Amino acid sequence: MTDQGIEFQLDQILDTEGIRIVGPVSLYWDTPGDACVLIGETGSGKSLVAQSILGLLPPDFHADGFLRIEGKRIALGDVTALRAQWSTTMALVPQEPFRSLDPTMRIRRQLRQVKGSDDRRIDAALSELDLSASVGKAYPFQLSGGMAQRTLFATALVSGASLIIADEPTKGLDEDRAAQSLTALNRLRAEGRSLLVITHDLDLARQLDGRTVVMKAGEAVEAGPAHELFTSPRNDYSRALLQSDPANWSAPAPRIRPPSRTVAELRDVSFGYRAGGPLFENLSFTIDAGEVVAVTGQSGIGKTTLGDVLLGLRRPTSGTVLWEGTAATKATVHRLRRKYQKLHQDPGAVFARHRTIGQHFADLADILGGESLSLRLEQLRERMKLSARLMERSIDEISGGEAQRLALMRILMLDPMLIVADEPSSRVDPIVQRDVFELLDALRDQQEVAIVLISHRTKIVSSFADKVVRLSS
Amino acid sequence: MTYWTTMIVGRLAQTAMVAWTIVTMCFVFVHVLPGDTALRIAEARGGAEFLNVGRAEEIASEEGLNRPILLQYGEWIRRLATGDLGVSLVSGQSVTSELWYRGQNTLVLGIVGWLASHLVALPIGICAALRPRGWVDKLSSFYCVTMASLPSFLMGIGLISIFALSLRWLPPAGFRSPEHLILPAATLALGLSAFSIRLIRDTVREVNGAFFITFARTKGLTASMALWQNGWRNAAIPIVAFAALQFAAVVDGFIMIETLFNFPGLGDLLVSSMLARDVPMVMGAGLVAAVGYGLVNLAADLTSLALDPRISQRDQRRATFR
Numbered sequence: 192m193t194d195q196g197i198e199f200q201l202d203q204i205l206d207t208e209g210i211r212i213v214g215p216v217s218l219y220w221d222t223p224g225d226a227c228v229l230i231g232e233t234g235s236g237k238s239l240v241a242q243s244i245l246g247l248l249p250p251d252f253h254a255d256g257f258l259r260i261e262g263k264r265i266a267l268g269d270v271t272a273l274r275a276q277w278s279t280t281m282a283l284v285p286q287e288p289f290r291s292l293d294p295t296m297r298i299r300r301q302l303r304q305v306k307g308s309d310d311r312r313i314d315a316a317l318s319e320l321d322l323s324a325s326v327g328k329a330y331p332f333q334l335s336g337g338m339a340q341r342t343l344f345a346t347a348l349v350s351g352a353s354l355i356i357a358d359e360p361t362k363g364l365d366e367d368r369a370a371q372s373l374t375a376l377n378r379l380r381a382e383g384r385s386l387l388v389i390t391h392d393l394d395l396a397r398q399l400d401g402r403t404v405v406m407k408a409g410e411a412v413e414a415g416p417a418h419e420l421f422t423s424p425r426n427d428y429s430r431a432l433l434q435s436d437p438a439n440w441s442a443p444a445p446r447i448r449p450p451s452r453t454v455a456e457l458r459d460v461s462f463g464y465r466a467g468g469p470l471f472e473n474l475s476f477t478i479d480a481g482e483v484v485a486v487t488g489q490s491g492i493g494k495t496t497l498g499d500v501l502l503g504l505r506r507p508t509s510g511t512v513l514w515e516g517t518a519a520t521k522a523t524v525h526r527l528r529r530k531y532q533k534l535h536q537d538p539g540a541v542f543a544r545h546r547t548i549g550q551h552f553a554d555l556a557d558i559l560g561g562e563s564l565s566l567r568l569e570q571l572r573e574r575m576k577l578s579a580r581l582m583e584r585s586i587d588e589i590s591g592g593e594a595q596r597l598a599l600m601r602i603l604m605l606d607p608m609l610i611v612a613d614e615p616s617s618r619v620d621p622i623v624q625r626d627v628f629e630l631l632d633a634l635r636d637q638q639e640v641a642i643v644l645i646s647h648r649t650k651i652v653s654s655f656a657d658k659v660v661r662l663s664s
Numbered sequence: 665m666t667y668w669t670t671m672i673v674g675r676l677a678q679t680a681m682v683a684w685t686i687v688t689m690c691f692v693f694v695h696v697l698p699g700d701t702a703l704r705i706a707e708a709r710g711g712a713e714f715l716n717v718g719r720a721e722e723i724a725s726e727e728g729l730n731r732p733i734l735l736q737y738g739e740w741i742r743r744l745a746t747g748d749l750g751v752s753l754v755s756g757q758s759v760t761s762e763l764w765y766r767g768q769n770t771l772v773l774g775i776v777g778w779l780a781s782h783l784v785a786l787p788i789g790i791c792a793a794l795r796p797r798g799w800v801d802k803l804s805s806f807y808c809v810t811m812a813s814l815p816s817f818l819m820g821i822g823l824i825s826i827f828a829l830s831l832r833w834l835p836p837a838g839f840r841s842p843e844h845l846i847l848p849a850a851t852l853a854l855g856l857s858a859f860s861i862r863l864i865r866d867t868v869r870e871v872n873g874a875f876f877i878t879f880a881r882t883k884g885l886t887a888s889m890a891l892w893q894n895g896w897r898n899a900a901i902p903i904v905a906f907a908a909l910q911f912a913a914v915v916d917g918f919i920m921i922e923t924l925f926n927f928p929g930l931g932d933l934l935v936s937s938m939l940a941r942d943v944p945m946v947m948g949a950g951l952v953a954a955v956g957y958g959l960v961n962l963a964a965d966l967t968s969l970a971l972d973p974r975i976s977q978r979d980q981r982r983a984t985f986r
Contacts, residue, residue, distance in 0.1 A: 245882065278884035291879040293894040295901075295973055304893065306884025330973045346883065 196221050197354055197385055201256040201267060204239050204248065204409075213239045213409040214256070218402070223353060223383040226376075226401025228417065230391060230432065232620040233591045236409040237389045241356050244387070245283055246273030260354060278306045282352035286359035288339035292331040298342050299327030308349045316348035319382075320375050336490060337368030344375040348382065355384045361392045363617055365490045365647035373398055391620040393436040397421050405429045435625040437650040451480045453516065454609050454641040455501060455531070460510035462493070462500050469508065470496055471662055478609065481639040483631075485652040488662035494645045497662065498611040501643060502531055515608075529558060529605040536614040538594035541601075542586040548597055549582030555604050564604075571600050575630070592623035599630060609641040610634075616651075628655060667976060668969065675965065679958025683951055690950035691737055694943050701941040702729050708754045708940035727753055740947060749951075750944035754937070759948040762933065767952055769839055770922070770929035774914040776845055777852030782907060785857040789864025796869060804861055811858030820851040820924045837926035848925040856910050863906050864899075871899040901972050908964025912957050 196219065203214035213236035218227045229237040243254040244267075254267040260280050265272045277283075285291040293301055302313045314324055320341045331339055340360065347355045360376060361369040373395060380386060390396060396403055397417055404414040405426065413426040424430045433439065456477045463469035470493030478484050486494045499505045501512060503524035512519040514527050524531075535541050542551055556564045572579065575596055581589055589597070595615065602610060612631065616624035628651070634640040646652050652659060694701070702724035707715050709723075724730050728739075743750060749759040792801035811819075827847060828836035835844050871877070872891055880890040918931035926932070930949055937945035969976045 247878070247882075274881075277882045283879065283882045285875065285879055287875075290875045293876045293880070293898065295897045295971070296894065297973075301880075304880055304883045304885055330977060332974050333977065350883070 195223055196259075198259040199244060199256070200258075201240060201243055201254060203255050204236070204243055205253045205255075207249075207251040211409075212236060213243075216240055216404065216406070216411045218387065218404065220354070220385040223385055224380040226380060226386040226388060226399045228388045228390065228396045228399055228401050228403045229406055230393065230396050230403060231406035232432070232622055233391070235406040237406050238358060239409075240406075241283075241358055241387065241389050243267050244273070244354075244356060245277070245281065246270040247283075278350040278352060280352055281354045281356065282347040282350040284343045284347050284355060284357040284360060286362050288336065288343050289331060291343060292339060294331055296330070297327065298329050298331070298334075302327070302342070302346060302349055305346055305349045307351055312349050313345070316345040319348060319378055320345050321371075335368075337364055337371055340364065340368070340372060341375055344372075344379065347384070348379060353383070353385060354387065355379055356387045356389075358389050359391075360388065361390065361395050366649065367489065369395065393421075393433065393621055394438065405432060432621060435621040437621075437624070437648060437654065440625075440650070440654045451482075451639065453477045454480050454514075456513040456516075457501065458511045458513065460500060460507045460512060462496060462505065462507050473510070474660070475510075476658070476660055478641045478643060480608065480641050481635045482658065483635060483642045483644055483656045484658045484660060485644045485646060485656035486660045486662065487645075487647060487649070487652055489664075490647065492662045492664060494647075494662060495613055497660075498533065498613055498643060498645055502533055502611055503528075530608040532602040532605060532607040532610050534599055534602060534610055534612040534615050536617055538591065538598045538619075539586055541598050542594065544586060547583055547585055548589070552582065552601060552604070555601070559604065567604055571603055575600050591619050592626060595619055595623060595627055596630070599627070603634075607640060609643065611643045611645065613645045614647075615644075617646075631655075668966075671965065671969070672962065675958070675962045679955060679962065682958055683954040686954040687947050687951050688737075690947050691740070691943070694938070694941055694946050695733060697941070699941075701943070702727075704939075704941040705753050708942070723753075736943075740944065744951075749948045752937070752942055752945050754940050754942045754945070759944050762945065763930070763948050763952050766928060766930045766933045766949075767956075769927065770918055770931065773845060773848055773852070773922075773927065773929060774911065774918070777849040778856065778907075778911050778914055780849055781853035781856035781860060781910075784853065785860040785864055788857075789861045790868050792861070792865040793868035793872060801865070804865070808858045808862050811854050814855075816851055816855045817920050817924055819854055820848070820921060823847050823851055824925075839927050839929075844925075844927075848921050848927055851921055851925075852914065856914070860903075860906060860910065864903055867899050867902050868895070871895045874898070897971055901968060904967050904971060905964055908960060908967065912960040912964070 198220075199216075199218040201214050201216045203211045206212050220227060229240060231237055239248065239252075242248045243256070244258060248254060248270075256267040258265050258267060258273070260276070263280075265276070267273070273281075292298075299313060302308060302316070313327065317324060317326060322338065322341055322345065326334070326338065326342065331342075334342065344357075344360075347357075357376060360372045364372060369392065376386060376388065376399060386399070386401065388395070388399060388401070400417045402414065403417045403420045404411050405420070405424075405428065406412065407428045413420065413424065413429045420429065421433060424433055457474050459473045459475055461469050461472040461474070474497070476484065486497055488494055496505065500507050503512065503514070503519045514523055514531065517523050542548060552564070552568060559567065577593065577596055577600065581593060581597065586594060599615075610631075615627050615631070619627065631642055631644075632655070635642055644652065644656060700720065702720040703715070703717075705727075706720045706723050710719065728736065740750065749763070751758055752762065755762075788800065788804050792798070792804045795801060824836045824847060827834045834846050835841070836847070838844055872895060877890050877894055880894045881887060885893065918929060919935055920931075921927070922929045922931040923935055930953060934946065934949040934953070936942075937949065
């Protein structure tokens with residue numbers, strides 16, 4: 192291997208109790224501009240691998256192995272030596288740009304903090320990423336999610352790092368913005384920076400076409416160039432993971448639905464926040480039992496707000512929302528609330544941290560009565576294949592997939608007629624995503640539940656929805 | 665800058681409304697208190713032994729206390745419009761000059777006590793935050809709980825008995841020299857710091873643990889540089905807001921300490937004139953306290969505005985930076 196190559200050999204990562212949770216994983220980059228991509232389910236240890244390279248593992252975690260970069264061989268146990276590489280040989284492009292940028296500092300000053308940066312390098316990096324120079328004067332909150340994400344790429348570009356570690360660079364971004372992230376990553380490669388990308392966006396992994404490593408339960412189960420791995424996966428898990436990609440979902444069998452009763456209807460509904468113009472105007476559509484209506488459009492266009500209006504959580508500025516044919520006034524909403532429910536984007540946010548999942552379900556006794564509660568709980572738990580032990584845990588002790596199933600199960604306890612599912616899979620990995628959609632699919636078929644799906648993934652929408660409402664500005 | 669002007673004008677109008685409400689309430693309270701106003705004033709002027717009904721009636725007619733209440737209220741408001749707060753019914757002195765003198769004293773005591781509390785609280789709070797569960801953190805937590813649960817008059821009595829009566833280092837009461845400030849200011853500072861230390865600690869700890877600090881370090885900054893460059897402004901926003909609120913509370917929440925140390929400030933004045941039914945003085949003191957409170961809060965908001973771009977720049981549309 193030449194001096195230009197980078198080699199990473201992780202033997203193991205031990206947690207606070209000395210238990211091996213990740214490893215072995217080995218990665219290499221032969222020439223500058225190569226990309227390694229880690230894919231796999233949430234909790235498979237992808238992020239820990241990235242943290243072990245950067246010397247950012249949680250306190251009391253320990254990594255064994257080494258990183259060879261720019262002719263230096265650094266032990267992964269030597270955190271100080273790893274951190275000394277920050278911004279000179281390695282740079283991080285974190286996820287969640289708004290948590291990573293100082294909210295009270297202008298962008299240019301934040302870029303200036305990068306070791307060895309100057310205005311010329313910053314201007315070059317901004318223009319390379321299609322950001323105007325005026326972005327330097329902005330504070331983070333004045334940027335859109337996609338622009339904020341690109342300023343993080345600019346940070347890496349300004350640095351002299353030859354290895355750039357990008358953690359979930361498309362998380363929570365809509366398709367246009369995800370495409371911008373891909374472009375940015377490719378520009379970094381064109382500049383001769385090697386990439387380690389951690390993602391569960393399979394589209395991104397395919398398009399980066401680097402050395403792709405599939406991780407499961409801390410281990411690398413398969414590795415190979417993306418074009419080989421995606422066409423002929425050898426490992427069972429890899430195959431399951433790749434098949435769960437919405438791109439591989441089978442086209443829906445044309446469904447012939449007998450005309451059924453209308454569960455909800457919007458008549459000439461407009462809504463706008465007091466500051467700024469209307470988000471949407473004169474929207475009219477109906478939602479029948481067993482029907483899936485998809486609401487699509489760019490981030491920030493008002494999809495979630497439309498869902499809230501439909502659920503009676505916000506009053507429309509004009510027009511009427513009808514539930515079962517009657518106007519959704521305060522009294523109607525109160526009477527029918529349990530039949531009209533919402534599945535949130537982030538399942539972690541709907542359960543309180545300090546209480547067990549079981550306690551959350553016990554709260555439903557106020558609505559359902561104690562006896563029917565425990566009966567229904569058992570039935571649904573069986574049907575959704577959730578273990579009884581989960582009830583004793585808190586949200587931090589279960590996986591993202593389990594959390595989303597439990598969130599859905601809690602809604603089903605109330606026997607709903609309509610569920611507004613707000614990006615139900617944007618924060619979960621592909622396997623959980625398919626799982627969630629299979630459950631929703633079964634619900635509409637077997638129980639005639641009407642579903643309003645808020646999503647920006649065209650593939651998901653086209654294979655799942657009966658009707659599409661597209662919001663545009 | 666439009667945001668600033670709208671806010672300042674709005675806040676000043678608000679302050680005026682609050683001041684008017686408070687003054688009116690003072691007026692109402694003095695009049696609904698049981699007992700005869702003229703009699704009390706006569707007592708305050710001449711002492712209880714020379715008190716008789718004839719003297720009280722003389723005072724009532726001299727000062728117009730028999731006039732309808734609304735008329736007296738209207739008269740006071742009308743004079744206020746010309747900047748005249750009237751004269752004390754007890755001493756015959758101008759209310760304005762008395763308030764000026766007392767107000768300065770209160771302000772000096774407030775500033776000294778408030779500054780002292782932050783000189784203590786800032787280093788302790790920051791040290792405790794940087795080493796959570798270290799000895800500074802544990803000790804300061806004990807200190808805060810103790811001080812917060814100790815009423816300020818007990819603390820004041822304790823300080824007087826130790827430093828004034830036993831050790832004789834400091835004067836116990838009054839205000840004739842700067843030394844007189846030490847004990848009341850210390851009482852005040854100890855009470856204030858009990859709350860601000862915890863707030864400073866929690867804020868600094870949260871900011872220090874924020875991911876943008878870690879990210880700043882991956883740019884090649886040292887830990888202390890990252891905390892300094894990206895931390896101080898973020899931490900200062902809540903700390904300054906709380907400090908200003910504490911100062912505002914000091915300006916009018918002074919009655920206990922001033923009474924205890926016989927300190928010639930506004931709080932002491934308010935109590936004594938309330939007891940004597942000195943209506944113009946009560947209303948004047950109420951007015952100054954309310955306006956002071958409003959102005960300090962305005963200053964607090966302006967500081968937050970200067971520190972936090974999310975408030976001052978929110979009108980700047982995202983579209984500007986496409």
